[in-house]
Amino acid sequence: MSLTKRVRAGRAWLFWAGYLAAMVALVTQNRAGAVGPQIGLVYRYVTDGAMVTVLVLGLVFSAVVGAVESSAPAATAQRVQHPLLRREAALAVVAALLVGSFWSTAQYVHRWHTENEAKAYVAHARSDADRYRGLPIADGEVPEAIVWKVSTPWNLASNLLAPAGIRFEPKVTDRLMALDTTGHLHPATVAGQMRGTRTGDGCGIRGRVQIDLKGDVFDPNQWWLRIGYIASADTPVRVHIGAVTVKAQLSKGLNAIFVPGYGRPRAVELTGLNPSVVLCIGDDVQVGPGVVGLG
Numbered sequence: 001m002s003l004t005k006r007v008r009a010g011r012a013w014l015f016w017a018g019y020l021a022a023m024v025a026l027v028t029q030n031r032a033g034a035v036g037p038q039i040g041l042v043y044r045y046v047t048d049g050a051m052v053t054v055l056v057l058g059l060v061f062s063a064v065v066g067a068v069e070s071s072a073p074a075a076t077a078q079r080v081q082h083p084l085l086r087r088e089a090a091l092a093v094v095a096a097l098l099v100g101s102f103w104s105t106a107q108y109v110h111r112w113h114t115e116n117e118a119k120a121y122v123a124h125a126r127s128d129a130d131r132y133r134g135l136p137i138a139d140g141e142v143p144e145a146i147v148w149k150v151s152t153p154w155n156l157a158s159n160l161l162a163p164a165g166i167r168f169e170p171k172v173t174d175r176l177m178a179l180d181t182t183g184h185l186h187p188a189t190v191a192g193q194m195r196g197t198r199t200g201d202g203c204g205i206r207g208r209v210q211i212d213l214k215g216d217v218f219d220p221n222q223w224w225l226r227i228g229y230i231a232s233a234d235t236p237v238r239v240h241i242g243a244v245t246v247k248a249q250l251s252k253g254l255n256a257i258f259v260p261g262y263g264r265p266r267a268v269e270l271t272g273l274n275p276s277v278v279l280c281i282g283d284d285v286q287v288g289p290g291v292v293g294l295g
Helices: 009-035 037-041 047-061 087-114 117-131 157-164
Strands: 177-179 185-190 194-197 209-215 223-231 235-241 244-250 253-261 267-271 285-288 290-292
Touching: 009 037, 009 047, 117 157, 117 185, 177 290, 185 223, 185 285, 209 285, 223 235, 223 267, 235 253, 244 253
Parallel strands: none
Antiparallel strands: 177 185, 185 290, 194 209, 194 285, 209 267, 223 253, 223 285, 235 244, 235 267
16 A cells, blocks of 8 residues: 555665565574574564564655655555555455464464473472482583573573472582483582592591692582592591581491582592591592483
8 A cells, every 4th residue: 555655665665675584584594493493483583573664664654854755645646546455455464464473373382382391391300309308409500492501590400490499409418419401310420620639549548638639610609529438437527628618427438428619629628537437539539510420
């Protein structure tokens, strides 16, 4: 209708078509590979097109004060009456738009209700948290299919699962748990970003021991210390690492202890051991994030 009843309206429509074409091309080039065929249903990629459409409609149907050659009503002789440009045609266009909108919305909602990985992830985590109640869980990032990395720190499991009642309370333990990519809990180990250096063969340790650390932690705000050891008997111990000092208990035999901490430590010190207890601590001293262990 604007093309038949207003002059120079086609210029604005050409701008609109070019903008939408460029927008679709950019989204397809940069995001289609990651999002897949559902990208056309993701509103945030095309919302700027709505603003441009409103601007173009204003340029098409209104004169711009002070502008040179803006759109204007055509002379009566220039107006062309086309048989399709009737009320029925306008209603058909609106109906098609509404049907398409409802279809797009339904497909978008269906995907989130049936293909949402976060739903299964939270369900698994909640079930396993009840099963292993009382054991500390190492915090960490959830898969990007659930929360994008750019959302840090909201992509941490502790933030995602807090509404589900799952608490991440770091404490000294001999059994640390970690979440896998599906939300299930497994015994954890430490991805060593810092490692301890032993003296001699690491055995025959009595009373007090200091272990120097090499490397650096990626995130000084949260990490775990893991010490693998062999003890001749049960014994209390005080673990000093950086600004953290905790009391713990070492058990007889081959075991490991996990200590949460923060900062950039340079050494680990163990004190308060029973004088009669002999320890063996090799190179299994690591500082880093808690991750799912092997096996």
